[in-house]
Each structure stands twice: as structure tokens, then as C-alpha cells.
Amino acid sequence: MEPYEKICELYRRIESKTAAALPGPYKVGVDLGTADIVLVVTDSNGMPVAGSMRWASVVKDGLVVDFRGAINIVAELRAEVETIMGVKLDKGATAVPPGTVGRNAQACSHVIAGAGLEPVCQVDEPVAAAKVLQIKDGIVVDIGGGTTGIAVLKNGELVFTADEPTGGTHVSLVLAGAYHISFEEAEKMKQDSRRHREITPVIMPVIEKMATIVKDMLTGFDGYAEYPVYVVGGTAYLSGFAGAFSKAFGRQVEVPPHPLLVTPLGIALFG
Template sequence: MNTYEKIYQLHHLMETKTFQDLAGPYKVGVDLGTADVVLAVTDSFGNPVAGSMRWASVVRDGLVYDFRGATEIVHELKSEVEQIIGVKLEKGATAIPPGTVGRNALACSNVIAGAGLDPICQVDEPVAAARALNLEHGIVVDIGGGTTGVAVLKEGSLVFTADEPTGGTHISLVLAGAYGITFEEAEKLKKDSSNHQQIMPVIVPVIEKMATIVKRALNDQGDFTDYPVYVVGGTAYLDGFEYQFSKAFGRKVHVPPHPLLVTPLGIAMYS
């Protein structure tokens, strides 16, 4: 199963609430996002077994601010997947935005521990995405709800990571201001693909800022013009996003299928 097939398969399993009957031991990855929480399970070779997701606002700018809510959601997802596959999940991995340290970093591991998963690994979000994409040489941009993270890999080794505020939440704030609606209404507007053509001119400046964050981070590190660039995260679902980001970035970027699921799949692979 190639990289994109794995992503498609994970999406199918989550949509149908079914599982792929593969041999264990199983690996578990939990992605605590600003707008959602995803739990993904793979076999020892990184092939998807099952998964589940909840839309939730328990994290802000990469930091857990609703510890109890986050723990309850992960516990619910864990129980749901355990019922689907008929196996108790005991260990797991999670991820953090690059540069997150100290208690802020420990909070993510503490959340899954409180949900009944022994936290055995924690990885930078864009690094996890690179693992899912099987990327040995290139750049991964992970656009979360609150931040834009970037990781550069050369010959399979991580050479640089960075993270700055600006993500999907900022797009919703711009939409709320432009249309005179609440943040919650803006989130619904953004998630409905039938609205994407209408809202794109309004949110292009935010996409341009995301591209600028990545360009500035890379310019300070050297010449990466021959590195392929992949963009993941829920914001990349927006119709026209890939074109607008590429235009602002100055060269072609690639958005894989179901970009929201790439990072949680990679987290599981690190478990």
C-alpha cells in the first residue's frame, strides 16, 4: 500500500466506522488539533487499521487549555475504536507544534495518559506528517488551527523546524469580521465546500501570510528551492488553497488527499 493509498484507506475506515483486519501489535496516534481531535491506529508497518475523529475546541495555538475536555474526547475515541476492532489499546503517541517545550509539551502526553493510553512517544507535527508521506527529502508545512509549522528533511534526517501563529482559526476570524457573523458561524461557512469559491477572495491575505511565514523561515536557513513542498492540515481542504499558497510561495506546492489525516497517520507510525 503506497502513501496516498494509506491516507485514502484511513479516511474510508473512519467514514464507515469499520476496520481493516491486520495483524498486531497495533500503533496508536492521537492528534490534538485546535479544531479537531483524531485517533488513528495502524499495524506495525503503518497500514491503517481504524480511526475516529471529533470536532472540538480544546486546544488553542497548539496549547491544551481544556485538559478535562481533551481527555474525555480522547477516551471516547479510544473506546469507540476499541469496540470497532475488538482490541484494547494500551499505548500511544501524540504530537506538538515545533518549539513547544516544558509543561506545554507534557500536557499533550498527559491528556492521552488520562484517557488510558501510555504515552510512549511525542513528535513534532510536521515531522509526523513527513513520516506519513514517506518523505526522505523535502519540506512539510503543517497548517493547524492556530499555527503554521514547517519541517525540512534531507536524506531522511530532520534539519530544521519552525512554527508561528496563523492557521485555520485566523481564517475563521477574518470571515467572521467580513460577514458580520459569529466565529462558530464562520467555522461552518468555511467547512462547507459549496462556499469556498465565494470566501476565497476574502481569505487570500491569510493564506499569503501562511506562505510568507514559510518563506521567511526557509530563507533564514539556506537554499531549498529544489525541495518538494507538501502542505497538510484541515485548512488545505479549501478549494483553491493549493493554487493560492503556491502563488504566494513562489513555486508549486502539493496538497495530499485528505490533508487533515496525514499528521495523525504519521503520529501512529512513530508510536
């Protein structure tokens, strides 16, 4: 199964709340995002088996700010997927924005441990996405809620990572200010695909800023202009995002289907 087919299969499993009839052992990945938490299970070959997600606000700019709330949500997702699959899940992998170290990085592992999953691995978020997309030579841009991270791969090896504090949260803040609504209402507006055409002109400066940040992070990195660029993360789901980002970035970028699920699936592959 090709990478994009795997992503679409995971989406179908989450939407239908069903599990693929694939044998274990299984791999588990937990993505603690700023706007959502996703738990994904694959078989030993990386084929999606099941998953579940919750919109949440327990993480800010890559930092866990509601430890107990995060544990409770991961525990709920674990229980839900265990029921769907009919098996017990006991180990899992997590991911953090590039450059997250010390206790900030450890917090993610502590969260899944508190939810009953023994932490087995922790990776950079864009690296997890790159694994799903099977990138040998290319660039992954992972736009999270609070940060935008990049990973550059050459001959299948990670040669550069960076992270800057601009993401989906900033899109919501702009919407909240423009429409004089609460941040929570802005989040819901952003998630409503029927409103995307309307809000695109409002959030265009934020998308352009994201593209400029990525371009600046890559300044001085020899040869990057020849590498394909993939953009993942929930913000990339916005209608017209790929075109707007490409124009500001200076060349075409590719947005995989269901970009919100790419990194969670990649985390599971490291499980």
C-alpha cells in the first residue's frame, strides 16, 4: 500500500471506528497536539489498524500545560481503540517539536505512561511524518498548533531540523480578532470546511508568514531548492492552503491527503 493510501485508510478507520483484521504485534503512536490528540495503531509492517482522536487544548506551543487532562484523554483514546480491536495496548511512541529537550520532552512520555502505555520511543514530529511519506531526499514541514517544524532528509538520513513558534493557533487568533469571537469559536470556524473560502483572505498573512519562516530556516542549506517539499499538520487542511503557501514560499509544495493524520501515523511506525 502506497503512503497516501495508508493515510486514507487510517482516516477511514478513525471515521468508522473500526479495526482492520490484521495480526499483531501492533505498534502504537500518540500525537499530543495543540488542538488535538491522536492515537494510532498499525501492524508490524506499518499498515493502519485503528485509531481515534479528540479535539483538546492540553498542549500549548509543544508544552503540556494540562498534565492530568492529557493523561485522561490518552486513557480514553486507548480504551476506545482497545474496545474496537479487542486487544490490550501496553506500549507506545510519542513525538515532540524539533529542539524540545529536558523535562518538556519528558512530559510527553510521562503522559502516555500515566495513561497505561509504556513509552518506547520519542521522535521529532517532522521526522515521523517523513517516515510515513517514505522520503529519501526531501523536506517535511509540520505545521502544529503552536509551532512550525521542518526536517530535511538526504539519502534517507536526517541532516537538518528546525522549529519556530508560528502555527495553527495563530490562525485562530487572527480569526478571533477579525470576527470579534472567542478563540474557541475561531477554532470551530477553522475546522468548518464550508467557511474556508470565506476566511482565506483573512488568514492569508499568517500562511505567508509560515512560508517565509520555512524559507528563512532553509537559508544557507545547500541543495534544498531541488528537494520536494511536503506540508503536513491540521492547518494544511485549509482549502487553498497549498496554493497560498507555495506562492509565498516561491515554489510548489505538496499537501498529502488528511494532513492532520500524517504525523500520528508516522509516530506509530516508530513504536
